Amino acid sequence: MTPTLPPPDDKTSDASMSRRNFLRGAAAFGGLTALAASLAPLRQLEDFSSSEEFLQKYYKELTPDDMTKVISRIEREVQKEYGIRPHVRDLKPMDGVEFVYCLNLTRCIGCRKCVHACVNENNQSRNPEIQYIRVLKMPHGSMDVEKGDHTYEAKSVPEKGFFYMPVQCQQCQNPPCVKVCPVNATWQEKDGITVIDYDWCIGCRYCEAACPYWARRFNFTKPEIPKERLNPNMAYLGNRPRKQGVMEKCHFCIQRTRAGKYPACLEVCPVGARKFGNILDPESEVSYIMREKRVFIQLKEEMGTSPRFFYYFDK
Amino acid sequence: MITAARNYMIFIRRCTRIAFVGDWRYYAWMGLLTVISLLGLNAYAKQLVHGLIVTGMSDEVSWGVYIANFTFLVGVAAAAVMMVIPVYIYDNEELHDLVIFGELLAVAAIIMCLAFVTVDLGRPDRFWHLIPGIGQLNFPRSMLSWDVIVLNGYLLLNVHICGYLLYCRYQNKKPGKWFYIPFVFTAIIWAVSIHTVTAFLYVGLGGRPFWNASIVGPRFLASAFTAGPAIIILALQIIRHYTHYRITDKALLTLRSIVQVSMIINVFLLVCEVFKEFYSGTTHGVSARYLFVGLHGHHALVPWIWTAITLNLVAMVILVLPVSRSLRWLDVACVLSIVGIWIEKGMGLVIPGFIPTPLGAIVEYVPSLNETLVCLGIWAFGLLCYTIFLRMSVPILQGRIAKSNEGQPEIQGDEPETAPVADPLPH
């Protein structure tokens, strides 16, 4: 059959026809204008991802060649934004290495030096400030985090009757955050570090809901780092600057520890409460501690997450 | 082949046309919804520029009203199809023609769900990472990947069923059983699955004791089967009022019995949950305590949840009493249960899961203005879609847009029917 246009409505005279057409045209025009107006804020969208970034493949599918290109893109972008040429590396886990952190709760005085050293090392946003380490002030006798004070401000620490418990990503052997990520943007590496591909994360924040240690942080807005504070020694899965809308967290300072150095939080600790090393090496300090100390606490052991972060006491 | 395609194009064109004509009330309603949708779009554009910081969410409460609305609407979508059960399993004639309105509601609800998930993403530009093949869908480990699959599948199923039945109706052809009955049954099972999977999204998180309870799944279903049919009861009456489409009271009363039973189960499960959280007195119940009575001087959610409980109880009482056989009371009960369940599923389920945080900090959450506008925008857009779907399907079901009257003067949509076409939707 042949398609026929619907004939004009029965009561149509030429005049009302043109009036109706005019009204339709006006409505369509008004609608389009309103649509454009409501989308107007998008004009401020500055750093929308470049097509290179948009099309970038998943980390584990990048060939060495692709990686070189990705790294030079990141270096270019950082230089453009901060005026500093960074040194970005894609450091791989080393064979025969599994990292473990031990934290001596008898020694920790709650000075929060680690918190700030971490922010400086890992290029976190300063406004709003993102911190990976949260220090809880706990009343003597309890390991129940519900009793912890997160916002203590004291003229001098330690205060009597309290101990201090810094919490950061526990690098779980059985990490719930990895399990829930719908796009595999976060995974556990051979050396036990759970990392995030900031270029793959879609920002759904499911991992943040899943982590039993409240270790994950989200970039709710574009991170702001003063140029002069930028740490130019960067790793792809580590401290390179993040974008708005992606997840981040402690990664045991990948850019340092995979290059044979200690994490920044350990180096800054004034009382030596923090110990870090390779648990597969029987000579390492952490192996020694695990052999010699009587009690270790894995936070929320009953979760079955099996943290690689151990708390212990001297006496 | 070509003729078929051409016929289909005419069908689409006529449907599109009818969506744009109507009397002043229709224009006013659609205009209002469009304006609200655009306000929401504007708010979302701002969020795209500045990030999710324009919402009330934080690292402590990392999901808010977006996910709350999503959760509620998954329930609506699931329940809309539940109407199908009495029709196909018990051969309930009264509801027969009305199934399609339920399925269209499901389609509109899923569209809203997908919109709510999208606006919650920090990087919506990377949505393609979710597409199997080119992206990296973490299936079957991540419950969210299950949700992506079941929601999209459900959307396709319902679009197919509605589209097929309506097009057959338009051509005045008997629908081929094999083209839709298997889909209808799949859709019924699928409806249960979308809601169960969404519940598992929460239940699967061991670090959040408030969600990590097996009762969450059954409660989701019970509340969905209350709110979903309640919405349909209201929608059907609106259709009846504005379109001369014949819907019997008996059909509405059949739905009433679904709402009635579900509401009783819903309230019972609530009692079970409250008992477990409070009587045992373990520290696991802190989130529940925060929700129902407040914690250390923080009680933002307390008025909400008690409002919800009151609404649900009043609705339940009305529903079990014979008064709800009168439509006026039934409507009251429906409105009360919809609002009550919306609060309970949203404010009452999603938010307290985050308070206190796993490290014991209490940070409260209040949706921001921008966030609220985005939500209103999505709701308005969903209603806009549903209105358009009804606008197209009602005249088709009435036989006033049909292949046989192609080329004749087009209807304006709501003039009283002159020649009522009596044959019911082919079974």
Ligand code: SF4
């Ligand atoms: S502490 Fe949290 S973020 Fe870190 S590995 Fe475990 S679950 Fe993941």
Ligand code: SF4
């Ligand atoms: S926020 Fe990113 S890393 Fe976390 S679950 Fe979502 S996509 Fe994965």
